[in-house]
Amino acid sequence: MIQIGVDFGGTKIEAAALDAAGQYVVRTRIPNPGSYDAAIRDVRDLIAAVERDAGATGTIGIGTPGSVDPRSGLMRNANSTYLNGRTFRYDLEHAIGRELRIANDANCMALSEAVDGAAVGARTAFAVIIGTGVGGGLVVDGQIVEGANGIGGEWGHVPLPWMTAEEFPGPACWCGQAGCLDMLISGTGLRKDYAARGGEGLDCPAIVAAVREADPLAVAALDAYVSRLGRAMAMIVNIVDPDVFVVAGGMSNVTEIYPALPDIVRAHVFGGVWEGRIVPAQWGDASGVRGAARLWGR
Template sequence: MIRIGVDFGGTKIEVAALSEEGEFLSRLRAPNPGAYDAAIETVRELITQTEAAIGPAASIGLGVPGSVNPATGLMRNANSTYLNGRDFAADLSAALARPVRLANDANCLALSEAVDGAASGAAVAFAIIIGTGCGGGLVVNGRLVEGANGIGGEWGHMPLPWPTAAELPGPDCWCGQRGCLETWVSGTGLRRDHASVTGHDQPGEWIIEAARRGDAGAKAALDRYIHRLGRSMAVIANIVDPDVFVLGGGLSNVAEIYEGLPGAIAAHVFCDTWSARILPARWGDSSGVRGAARLWLS
């Protein structure tokens, strides 16, 4: 049984077909055209090409930025802003002449890793994207927890917990609030924090390498980052107590984060002893499209 997943990114759209065993049968990519009707046509054409090569798919799922309002079916909170306020699922279904399922891209990461990735076999798994932005997704017993309002796992827009005086009131967030986790524990947040303290605006990759070379400002910025990420993950530990945290996004590749997080989390968990696995996504950048293909299974 072939299942198709679509990873609808800000700059590219990827369509992949998976076998019943989870093997890639086909992968196609195209630039995201940046306009609503053109994007629907790009998805339709990629799926048409895929099925022409390998045969019809049993289901189609899409991982998208933002989320769907379950009351209206309309998209919201997408950084590809032309999606917001549109019934993307219905319009895609009409273009493809079959039903599709949509889920937030971080939810797709969580589902992918829970099915056959780093969180395989876990009763409770929480997946975190720490890249340009900051997202999260929760899977319990193999099923996505999207919640009554479709915002389950949206930890990126809660405030930084246990803040110091220097962290208040926090930077402005694009969502309209201040001090959201996305402004602190994303790659963008690491860059902003380093620049605000040192006066040197450098990308995250530079900061990590400089910290490894012994640069004091970069090392302090990385330490602050790990401490803030640990505090933030401690809130999730206190609420849902995951067996496994899975990290995705560019910063998930930084080994120092995994070394520092257990202590940073444990210091803020309401528990005498605390442990959970903290792992990078097994499927890396492929987790989004793999999770999208599995949406009909959840």
Template sequence: MVRIGVDFGGTKIEVAALSDDGAFLSRLRAPNPGNYDDAITTVRDLIDRTETATGKAESVGLGVPGSANPKTGLMRNANSTYLNGRNFAADLTTALGRPVRLANDANCLALSEASDGAAAGAKVAFAIIIGTGCGGGLVTHGRLVEGGNGVGGEWGHMPLPWPRPEEMPGPTCWCGQQGCLETWVSGTGLRRDHAATTGRDQPGEWIIGAARDGDKDAAAALDRYIGRLGRAMAVICNIVDPDVFVLGGGMSNVDELYGRLETAIRPYVFCDSWAARIVPARWGDSSGVRGAARLWQS
């Protein structure tokens, strides 16, 4: 059986075909064209080329930024803003001549890693994307949890918990609220915090490297980042109690997170002996397309 997954990113669109055992049969990429009609055409053409190479697929799943309103099907909260207000799944169904399933990209990461990745076998797995933005996805007993309104796991737009006086009210987020996690624990948030404290705007990679080289300001920014991420993850522990956290996105490559987050989380968890595994995504940036291909199994 061939399953097709589509990872609809802000700069590129990837289509992959997977076998039943999760092996890649084909992978194709194209630039995101930046407008709705051409995006439909690009996805259709990539799928056609993939099926020419591998044979007809049993199913097509699509991972996207933002989410679809389960009542209307209309997209919302996508950073590819031309998707918002459009019924992307229905229009792709028409273009392809068969149904597709659509889910948030962080949900696809969670489903991929819970199926055969770093969280395989977990009772409760929470996947976190910490890159340019911040997102989350929840899988329980192998099944994706999207919720009644399709916003299950939308972790990036809750406020920073247990805020310090200097963290209030927090930066204004693109969503219109203040102090969202996305403004604090994304890679962009690390850069913003370092610049606000030092007056020097440096990319995240520079800050991490400088911290390792002994730069006190960079080390302090990394300390604050880990503390804030730990507090944010503790809220998830107190609500759904994951046995595994899987980290994806650019900040998931920072090795210091895996040695220090447990200590940052533990004081805020309402439990006498809390423990959970905190691991990087096994499939890296392939998790999105792999999870999309598995949407018909969830």
């Protein structure tokens, strides 16, 4: 038996089949078609192609942006906005002709890393997604914690804790609130902070390159970014106290963010004691598709 995972991204849809040992049997991707009916058709055909190439039928897990409302069954908060308000899971099951499981893509990433990635052996793992936006996922004892309303782990839309006077009230967020982590510890947040300090309109890789050249504006922007990320992690420690934070997304590749984070976390947690780990995701961008496949267990 194989396990099939589908990672429904904003620009691409990736599918992979894993064997019992977690090795890839098939891995492929297609562009996101940009419309609902086409997405249902393309995912159906993608799964059929994976099973044909693998020579086996498998369980099916789907990792999506946003989440399914557990009461209505409707998708919500997806950046592929044509999914929102639609019965995506039901329509896919009808098109494919069998049951599937679905979870938020950040939760899939957390599950993947807990099963056979950087969080193996941890009882509690919190996934930190820091790319264009900010996402999170929580796994406890090998199980995703979605919460009663399906929004567990959505730390991107809580305000930055322990704001300084200069930071308060924080930038307006697309969700309607202000000071959200999505605006401050994403790659987008770093870029905007650098520009606000008088820097040129650089993207994140260019800002990091400038840090490595000791550009003072870039160094100040990255220092502020790391401080905010550490404070945000400390808030999670005070609520969940994970054994490990697993970090993914474009900013996870910036090695300069890791050395200072443990001390910042300890400076803000209750009692000042914390001995957890902060590590980059072992599977990187593949964690989403692998975690989707793992929604059926091992």
